[in-house]
Amino acid sequence: MLLALDGLQPDVGHEVLWIVRDCLSEEILLVRPLLSSTQGDLTALLKEVKELLKELVVPVKGIISDGEETIGSAVAFVFPDVPHQLCQFHYLKDATKPLYEADRNAKTQLKKHLRGVRPIERALEEHHTPENEAMRGYCLAVRASLTDDGRSPLQPSGLKLHDRLTQVSESIARVQGKKACPPL
Numbered sequence: 001m002l003l004a005l006d007g008l009q010p011d012v013g014h015e016v017l018w019i020v021r022d023c024l025s026e027e028i029l030l031v032r033p034l035l036s037s038t039q040g041d042l043t044a045l046l047k048e049v050k051e052l053l054k055e056l057v058v059p060v061k062g063i064i065s066d067g068e069e070t071i072g073s074a075v076a077f078v079f080p081d082v083p084h085q086l087c088q089f090h091y092l093k094d095a096t097k098p099l100y101e102a103d104r105n106a107k108t109q110l111k112k113h114l115r116g117v118r119p120i121e122r123a124l125e126e127h128h129t130p131e132n133e134a135m136r137g138y139c140l141a142v143r144a145s146l147t148d149d150g151r152s153p154l155q156p157s158g159l160k161l162h163d164r165l166t167q168v169s170e171s172i173a174r175v176q177g178k179k180a181c182p183p184l
Contacts, residue, residue: 001022001024001053001058001059001060001061002022002023002024002060002061002062002063002064003020003021003022003023003029003049003060003062003063003064004019004020004021004022004023004063004064004065004087005018005019005020005042005046005063005064005065005071005075006018006019006065006066006087007019007034007037015033015034015035016033016034016035016036016037017031017032017033018030018031018032018033018034018037018042018045019031020045020046020049023064029049029052029053030045030048030049030052032045032048037068037070037071038070039070039073039074039077042070042071042073042074043074043077043078045074046074046075046077046078046079047078050078050079060079060082061082061083062082062083062084062085063075063079063082063083063084063085064084064085064086064087065084065086065087066086066087067086067091067094072084099156100156102158103156103157103158103159104157104158105158106158106159106162107157107158107161110158110161110162110165111146111161114142114146114165117139117142117143118139118143120135120139121136121139121140124136124139134175138168138171138172141164141168142165142168145160145161145164145165145168146161148160148161148164
């Protein structure tokens with residue numbers, strides 16, 4: 001059996017829901033809310049899982065978790081001869097933190113240039129013309145782009161925002177070229 005151990009904390013200061021599951025079958029073996037994530041609490045949790053698996057005569061061949069020190073200590077205590085590695089998602093997330101921060105900063109800078117979209121929309125609502133409706137559509141596309149946070153680390157939201165704004169800008173340029181109207 002290959003065990004995965006992770007804690008889910010919905011809000012700071014609340015209980016942490018710890019889940020131990022088998023990675024191969026995806027079966028959840030044990031779920032417990034714990035008030036803390038101390039080595040002692042996690043050791044007790046892992047001992048309970050070890051007893052359950054001993055009764056079933058199922059060997060543990062590996063354990064996967066995030067990089068929390070208390071988890072590593074508890075795993076080493078309860079399963080001293082079992083290999084323990086970092087979860088690939090957590091490892092990738094930790095490895096990309098500098099890129100994430102740079103992307104977040106870039107998104108913040110892009111957003112600064114787009115603060116006036118809502119007043120433009122309001123102004124366009126006063127006169128219902130086909131051109132104004134098209135421009136309101138562009139404003140809506142920009143606002144929708146601002147709210148998409150992507151999925152770090154593989155879909156950085158700053159790059160996604162830049163790509164979408166580039167598409168909007170290129171579309172406006174194509175329309176201006178077709179209409180032969182002065183640039184906005």
